[in-house]
Amino acid sequence: MFDRLSQFLRLCLFGILTLALLPAAAEAAGRKLALVVGNQAYAVLPGLNTPVEDAQGVSNALRNLGFEVTLLTDVGPAVFQAVLGTFAAQVDEADTVLFFYAGHAFQKNGINHLVPVNARLADAKALDTETWRLDDIAKALKGKTNQLLLFVDACRDNPLPEAVRGAAEAGGLAQFDGGAGTFVSFATAPGQVAWDKTEGSLNSPFTAALLTHIAQPGQNISDLMIKVRNDVGVATGGKQTPWEQSSLREQFYFVPPVAAAPVVDAPVADEALPEFEVVADQSTALAPPPGGIAVIGQGVADTQLAALDSDTRSLNAPLPENMALGVQTELDRIGCYGMRIDGDWGNGSRRAMAAYYEAKKLEPGEMEPTEAVYRALLSEPENTCEKAAVAVKAPTKTTPKATTKKSTTKKAAATTTKKKTAAPAPAPAKKKPTCKFMVIAVVCS
Numbered sequence: 285m286f287d288r289l290s291q292f293l294r295l296c297l298f299g300i301l302t303l304a305l306l307p308a309a310a311e312a313a314g315r316k317l318a319l320v321v322g323n324q325a326y327a328v329l330p331g332l333n334t335p336v337e338d339a340q341g342v343s344n345a346l347r348n349l350g351f352e353v354t355l356l357t358d359v360g361p362a363v364f365q366a367v368l369g370t371f372a373a374q375v376d377e378a379d380t381v382l383f384f385y386a387g388h389a390f391q392k393n394g395i396n397h398l399v400p401v402n403a404r405l406a407d408a409k410a411l412d413t414e415t416w417r418l419d420d421i422a423k424a425l426k427g428k429t430n431q432l433l434l435f436v437d438a439c440r441d442n443p444l445p446e447a448v449r450g451a452a453e454a455g456g457l458a459q460f461d462g463g464a465g466t467f468v469s470f471a472t473a474p475g476q477v478a479w480d481k482t483e484g485s486l487n488s489p490f491t492a493a494l495l496t497h498i499a500q501p502g503q504n505i506s507d508l509m510i511k512v513r514n515d516v517g518v519a520t521g522g523k524q525t526p527w528e529q530s531s532l533r534e535q536f537y538f539v540p541p542v543a544a545a546p547v548v549d550a551p552v553a554d555e556a557l558p559e560f561e562v563v564a565d566q567s568t569a570l571a572p573p574p575g576g577i578a579v580i581g582q583g584v585a586d587t588q589l590a591a592l593d594s595d596t597r598s599l600n601a602p603l604p605e606n607m608a609l610g611v612q613t614e615l616d617r618i619g620c621y622g623m624r625i626d627g628d629w630g631n632g633s634r635r636a637m638a639a640y641y642e643a644k645k646l647e648p649g650e651m652e653p654t655e656a657v658y659r660a661l662l663s664e665p666e667n668t669c670e671k672a673a674v675a676v677k678a679p680t681k682t683t684p685k686a687t688t689k690k691s692t693t694k695k696a697a698a699t700t701t702k703k704k705t706a707a708p709a710p711a712p713a714k715k716k717p718t719c720k721f722m723v724i725a726v727v728c729s
Contacts, residue, residue, distance in 0.1 A: 317354075328403070361415075383432070399416075407448060633653070
């Protein structure tokens with residue numbers, strides 16, 4: 285009897301320890317950071333079809349896998365450099381850092397160059413000064429103890445103008461060695477060109493395959509890339525083969541395998557013991573943290589560096605259920621909207637968006653209540669539109685050289701009128717007019 289009781293207590297203790305340790309095991313996975321860039325709306329070079337959609341899809345997938353994601357779309361070099369500096373300052377705190385890039389790229393002298401949307405590449409010197417070297421990005425993101433994962437979905441065609449094609453290699457990207465603890469995957473083999481889009485897909489073949497398999501549990505990164513390589517081969521008729529190189533010190537899993545519970549000897553069967561369930565739902569206990577996406581873009585030009593403060597870069601606010609209502613609320617908060625906040629998106633809301641772009645001295649962009657618009661507005665200070673209005677200089681009051689009889693009469697009449705309408709508690713005299721939106725009421729639902 286004592287032996288059976290002892291075995292029963294061991295089972296109970298195992299159940300308690302399992303429940304207590306599961307959250308700790310999930311937390312032990314460490315902090316995971318991701319910087320995701322998608323460039324497609326090139327100002328001078330040929331535009332692309334899918335990089336923004338690719339970057340957004342990868343961002344959502346990584347967020348669901350517990351990564352803290354910073355998303356950049358259609359950005360220039362100065363904005364990218366500012367965000368890269370802030371992002372790189374955190375990598376020593378992370379166990380895993382991931383960089384994903386979709387857009388134009390080329391190789392020169394064995395060095396891979398990623399291309400910002402406003403690059404002109406008009407001469408050989410610009411090939412270095414107007415682009416980002418993948419080596420420099422990897423160096424900035426390589427922390428002391430982290431694993432660095434690089435995914436480059438580029439080389440969809442040769443972006444270089446005819447005048448400078450002789451200054452760089454013919455096409456494709458060069459092999460890349462990021463040092464110990466680094467994994468790099470290219471959409472196609474060294475020196476080869478990747479497809480931008482296949483029929484019926486919103487994503488490139490490489491990104492589509494990556495999104496299909498990335499969340500499979502218990503799959504290490506090597507097995508993941510085998511599946512991606514096979515899918516891309518099928519989608520492109522064997523014309524594109526993804527390539528990777530790994531110098532990781534340990535296996536990496538986007539979704540780690542669930543550890544098998546240790547086997548406990550069954551109790552002696554001459555007397556039944558109470559039945560109980562050790563863990564009711566392991567999938568809930570092992571669910572990754574929600575993470576978040578800090579969205580910078582779409583279409584962040586270099587002139588918008590002032591908006592890239594710490595709040596913007598660490599933005600993890602949840603999305604509102606009614607996006608139109610959320611955007612109206614933010615427009616009202618920053619002084620660009622003075623109408624009723626009702627979630628009904630119409631011409632008044634679009635005029636408020638136009639006022640926002642004008643206050644920021646930007647070309648008019650997206651006028652509808654999208655996620656990118658909402659998150660961009662979250663980072664703006666409360667007086668964004670008010671500052672622009674106050675900055676308009678009021679007309680200077682001039683004193684007439686001669687006072688005519690007619691003007692004297694009008695002045696006297698005005699004085700008489702003022703005396704007749706004087707109130708018992710007169711308001712203070714008005715100063716020179718300044719233009720600003722006044723908030724009458726804020727309705728929260």
